[in-house]
Amino acid sequence: MDSDDRPRRSGLLDVGDGNDVYWEEWGAADGVPALYVHGGPGGALGASAYRERFDLGATRVVGFEQRGCGRSTPHAGDAKASLATNDTPHLVADMEALRVHLGIDAWVINGVSWGSTLALAYAQEHAARVLGVVLYAVTTTSRSEVDWITEGMGAIFPEAWDRFAGHAERAGIGYRRGEARLVEAYARLLESPDPQVRDAASREWALWEDTHVSIGAGGFHRHPRWDDDRFRHAFARLTTHYWSHDGFCDPPILERMNRLRSIPATLVHGRRDISSPVTTAWRLHRSWPGSELLVDEGDGHGGTSMTARWYAANAALVARVRRQHRSEPPAP
CATH class of the missing domain: 3.40.50.1820 (Alpha/Beta hydrolase fold, catalytic domain)
Structure with a gap:
């Protein structure tokens, strides 16, 4: 500046x-x-x-x-x-x-x-x-808004959502799609004591973020802000923290x-x-x-x-x- x-x-x-x-x-x-x-x-x-x-x-x-x-x-x-x-x-x-x-x-x-x-x-x-x-x-x-953006939009982007949900299922925290809220699973992953678990979850969250805003943005684009690990970790951690509590x-x-x-x-x-x-x-x-x-x-x-x-x-x-x-x- x-x-x-x-x-x-x-x-x-x-x-x-x-x-x-x-x-x-x-x-x-x-x-x-x-x-x-x-x-x-x-x-x-x-x-x-x-x-x-x-x-x-x-x-x-x-x-x-x-x-x-x-x-x-x-x-x-x-x-x-x-x-x-x-x-x-x-x-x-x-x-x-x-x-x-x-x-x-x-x-x-x-x-x-x-x-x-x-x-x-x-x-x-x-x-x-x-x-x-x-x-x-x-x-x-609202809860309905959060559930739409993290679950319902799988109907629009089924391939991307399968990867998004599949990551949480393979993470060993007991999450199964259709049985629990995906946002709560990611909130747990982003509070993991294992830095590799947190990093992987933040990357998947960032990918889904870029996916669900892509239609009005003229197609999928990876946002360069995700290259900043500190920013990406904070964004994913805080978003899942707030969304899993319906915005408090x-x-x-x-x-x-x-x-x-x-x-x-x-x-x-x-x-x-x-x-x-x-x-x-x-x-x-x-x-x-x-x-x-x-x-x-x-x-x-x-x-x-x-x-x-x-x-x-x-x-x-x-x-x-x-x-x-x-x-x-x-x-x-």
Whole structure:
């Protein structure tokens, strides 16, 4: 990253339980605050390209890396790092601690893929601190969503799923397809004390990940991020940890939508997203009177057209917040 292309501010926030969460700021210091929530579980901010989805002249953009990810410590790629306090309630508390730390009264929330689940969980817990929501590649991490992405999609990719399930069956942990959840089998493998077992499971998980996003991505492509062993181990470990517990969302997101009735939202989803079918975004929209659903007919779990809609949704929401702020009477 060039010296002229660095965040305006960044740091590590001590959020307790021995965890420090990395955060960074881009854009206008006096702009409308907005928080970006990355995907995964186990993703990271990467080269911070997310900032390009905002008008930086009008927005104070904050990004952070979730517990166990990226520059946050301890890192879940280290088998010795405990996941005992790595769950959705703790991540929501981390987000709120970051808001307080940065002196932000309320902010726009953006969430991508798994990040949309976490964004929804935060908004449901802290609705008074949310100016609006933009979700991209919408998920709620319900049991049915997890079972579809790890089991049901075997009907679409039978050869790849046979390899995926077969690895767990041959691993000697007693898993048999049709008798137990495959995601739980992989969660066990990724907690194995044997580093070779963990490594092999992470590679199979990465292969399945690339497979199930391939339809909307123009075909199968091996993502270069998997070359980073530390990243791959953390991603697979955290994803299976969260998915085997239905996202640690209790009650499920869709059963708590009454908390968001007054919050405006835009949901951007690809029609060709086979791993996260549009039915989830549709159900969320139907239960959220203040939401708008934009279904992109050409994209899958992301894409150029969807990204343009994402930027436009943020620009419209920030403009709306600024208009409301100008129309409010001054505080006494």
